[in-house]
Amino acid sequence: MKIISINAGSSSLKFSLINMEDESVIASGVFERIGIDGSYTIKFNGEKYTENVNLSNHNDAVNILLEKLISLNIVNSLEEIEGVGHRVVQGKDVFDKTVIVDNEVMEKLESIKHFAPLHNPANMLGIEAFQKALPNVPNTVVFDTAFHQTMKPETYLYPVPYEWYEKYGIRKYGAHGTSHRYITETMNQILNTDNFKLISCHIGNGASITAIENGICVDTSMGFTPLAGVMMGTRSGDIDPSLIPPVMESEHKNIDDIINDLNKNSGVLGLSGISSDMRDLETAYENGNERAILTMKKYVRRITDYIAQYYVLLGGATAIAFTAGVGENSPLIRKMVCDNLKCLGVQIDEEKNKVRGKQTCISTDDSKIKVYVIPTDEELMIARDTLNLIKNA
Numbered sequence: 001m002k003i004i005s006i007n008a009g010s011s012s013l014k015f016s017l018i019n020m021e022d023e024s025v026i027a028s029g030v031f032e033r034i035g036i037d038g039s040y041t042i043k044f045n046g047e048k049y050t051e052n053v054n055l056s057n058h059n060d061a062v063n064i065l066l067e068k069l070i071s072l073n074i075v076n077s078l079e080e081i082e083g084v085g086h087r088v089v090q091g092k093d094v095f096d097k098t099v100i101v102d103n104e105v106m107e108k109l110e111s112i113k114h115f116a117p118l119h120n121p122a123n124m125l126g127i128e129a130f131q132k133a134l135p136n137v138p139n140t141v142v143f144d145t146a147f148h149q150t151m152k153p154e155t156y157l158y159p160v161p162y163e164w165y166e167k168y169g170i171r172k173y174g175a176h177g178t179s180h181r182y183i184t185e186t187m188n189q190i191l192n193t194d195n196f197k198l199i200s201c202h203i204g205n206g207a208s209i210t211a212i213e214n215g216i217c218v219d220t221s222m223g224f225t226p227l228a229g230v231m232m233g234t235r236s237g238d239i240d241p242s243l244i245p246p247v248m249e250s251e252h253k254n255i256d257d258i259i260n261d262l263n264k265n266s267g268v269l270g271l272s273g274i275s276s277d278m279r280d281l282e283t284a285y286e287n288g289n290e291r292a293i294l295t296m297k298k299y300v301r302r303i304t305d306y307i308a309q310y311y312v313l314l315g316g317a318t319a320i321a322f323t324a325g326v327g328e329n330s331p332l333i334r335k336m337v338c339d340n341l342k343c344l345g346v347q348i349d350e351e352k353n354k355v356r357g358k359q360t361c362i363s364t365d366d367s368k369i370k371v372y373v374i375p376t377d378e379e380l381m382i383a384r385d386t387l388n389l390i391k392n393a
């Protein structure tokens with residue numbers, strides 16, 4: 001059985017075609033500059049196929065993708081594709097799990113799309129394009145927020161007027177839920193039980209930390225939007241909102257400009273003035289660049305603060321897992337974070353910590369908390385959910 005995982009953005013559409021017999025990726029790729037001019041890159045059998053094509057909308061991208069699956073002999077017939085799973089950024093409290101798309105689901109998606117105006121409408125375009133192109137194939141929607149729906153009100157509510165929650169849905173929703181759920185399931189397989197306390201650190205360009213107990217989310221660092229929590233590549237993470245008015249006034253900016261600065265010009269990029277990419281920061285840090293050293297200290301401090309907070313919330317921790325671009329590939333950041341956690345009995349093995357992008361336990365045998373590197377796989381999680389739903393439909 002073959003399933004396609006889709007991540008549609010406003011001008012891009014990423015896909016992975018997965019063979020569910022052995023969960024291997026058959027082909028993957030991205031369609032870009034949709035609505036501008038258009039190009040695609042498809043990876044298959046060790047080859048990379050790239051072409052500029054006219055992509056006036058998401059339907060064009062999906063039609064060309066399906067055409068290429070046939071012409072490149074990736075599949076013999078489109079009938080081999082038995083399901084399409086779509087990543088959706090925001091499910092609010094309307095969706096607490098993956099569901100098969102029907103008219104009611106599309107109506108609900110329509111009703112919440114203004115909560116993620118840059119993402120949800122684009123995700124919906126992807127769904128509609130597949131509904132048109134493959135009308136007999138079920139589509140599912142997998143929400144970045146769904147895993148976090150188990151948080152309790154005292155966790156997800158902000159200490160602001162309660163009416164804001166009642167009238168406008170102002171609360172913490174979290175993000176990266178599909179990744180944190182994948183890490184939880186993998187930890188479940190490693191430990192052979194879901195009876196554990198896990199602090200899952202998804203540290204990529206976007207970053208979030210989640211406290212998990214018995215397989216469910218207890219708290220997570222992102223909030224009403226993915227701007228909250230730890231410091232990220234270009235996002236500030238938590239700040240005092242009172243800093244906004246003086247900057248608006250002094251720089252003659254409006255609120256959209258400031259939110260844009262907090263999303264795109266802050267975090268590692270903003271503080272260092274060097275780059276948003278941790279590889280560049282590490283090089284500058286190793287060369288003794290003062291701002292890079294400051295930025296790394298702040299970055300690590302923010303991650304450590306959340307881990308410490310969640311350690312107390314969970315009443316201890318069985319394991320800490322590092323995942324995503326930085327978490328999987330930066331021994332330096334992992335070491336700096338774990339060194340800050342020594343008072344909790346965290347000990348990492350420096351040799352084991354040299355790993356990049358490979359599932360490994362990097363803690364010493366006598367570490368009080370086990371520390372893992374676990375490469376995340378959101379596409380596979382989406383495909384697994386899709387398979388489970390269509391099998392039981």
Ligand code: AMP
Nearest residue numbers: 204205206277278279324325326329330
């Ligand atoms: P993601 O958002 O999960 O794709 O992560 C992307 C980020 O991972 C990049 O912006 C880099 O900051 C970081 N990254 C990727 N490879 C490395 C590496 N070898 N060392 C440090 N950071 C890395």
